[in-house]
Amino acid sequence: MQNPIRHIANKYLNKRLDLRVRIFNIMAASGMTVSLLSAVSAFTSGDTLQECFMYLAFALLSAGLLWFATKTGRFQLCYNITIAGIFMCGFSVFFLSGGGYYGSMPYFFVFAVVFTIFMLEGKAAIIMAVAELALYTALCLYRYNNLNIDPAYFESESILYETLFGFILVSLALGITMFIQLRLYKAQQKTLDEQNKTLDRISQMKTELFANVSHEMKTPLTVISVHVQRAEAFMKLGGEKSNAKVYESFALVQEEIMRLSRVWSRARLQFRPCKN
Numbered sequence: 278m279q280n281p282i283r284h285i286a287n288k289y290l291n292k293r294l295d296l297r298v299r300i301f302n303i304m305a306a307s308g309m310t311v312s313l314l315s316a317v318s319a320f321t322s323g324d325t326l327q328e329c330f331m332y333l334a335f336a337l338l339s340a341g342l343l344w345f346a347t348k349t350g351r352f353q354l355c356y357n358i359t360i361a362g363i364f365m366c367g368f369s370v371f372f373l374s375g376g377g378y379y380g381s382m383p384y385f386f387v388f389a390v391v392f393t394i395f396m397l398e399g400k401a402a403i404i405m406a407v408a409e410l411a412l413y414t415a416l417c418l419y420r421y422n423n424l425n426i427d428p429a430y431f432e433s434e435s436i437l438y439e440t441l442f443g444f445i446l447v448s449l450a451l452g453i454t455m456f457i458q459l460r461l462y463k464a465q466q467k468t469l470d471e472q473n474k475t476l477d478r479i480s481q482m483k484t485e486l487f488a489n490v491s492h493e494m495k496t497p498l499t500v501i502s503v504h505v506q507r508a509e510a511f512m513k514l515g516g517e518k519s520n521a522k523v524y525e526s527f528a529l530v531q532e533e534i535m536r537l538s539r540v541w542s543r544a545r546l547q548f549r550p551c552k553n
Contacts, residue, residue, distance in 0.1 A: 305343035307450040312336035364389035377420035
């Protein structure tokens with residue numbers, strides 16, 4: 278029976294998968310983990326049940342997106358849902374309902390922008406990243422002008438714990454993602470290097486083979502050319518002796534043709550392993 282961890286890695290982090298697919302899988306797993314830990318933290322710190330259920334809902338959403346994307350292959354749809362539903366809407370709700378820029382959400386904003394750039398490509402990535410930055414900046418300015426947090430929040434250790442919590446989790450999520458991708462990248466580079474070496478050997482073998490074949494074919498072709506000219510000259514002279522010389526030349530030409538055939542057969546046998 279296959280190791281469960283190895284099975285999960287092969288399914289979600291296989292190097293044959295597209296880079297964005299692997300990053301999405303890591304992000305979804307990170308989202309589930311972070312949301313579950315946040316729910317536990319909110320419950321143990323005495324936060325409202327509403328916040329606990331919100332974190333659990335996000336954990337279920339991350340799990341659902343991961344399952345749906347893997348099952349159907351509609352990753353682009355899941356990318357868009359993640360960006361619009363979680364990064365822009367969900368993070369905004371948590372930012373406004375929590376400690377604002379005094380809490381952990383600014384770290385999650387960084388997480389969102391980085392993964393948005395990874396999941397999208399080209400102009401779409403730039404546009405959405407700029408839109409997220411604009412939204413998060415507007416949220417911070419709004420929070421600054423409408424600060425209505427309980428003063429006790431700033432006098433307790435909760436702000437420290439929440440900040441450290443967000444900093445550590447986001448750093449781990451980004452760090453693990455980059456670590457895994459770099460390992461996969463190095464593995465792919467190693468495979469490519471081996472393939473390039475093999476192609477170089479094949480190319481060298483082809484060059485040597487063509488040079489040898491060219492050399493071996495040059496002599497028979499020269500002999501054939503000489504005897505064809507010789508036969509042509511004797512045919513113009515006519516007579517029985519000339520006819521005998523013509524037949525002799527044609528026999529030699531036939532021998533050289535057979536020699537060329539043997540050279541070609543050897544060349545095909547030598548080159549067959551290279552084609553495989």
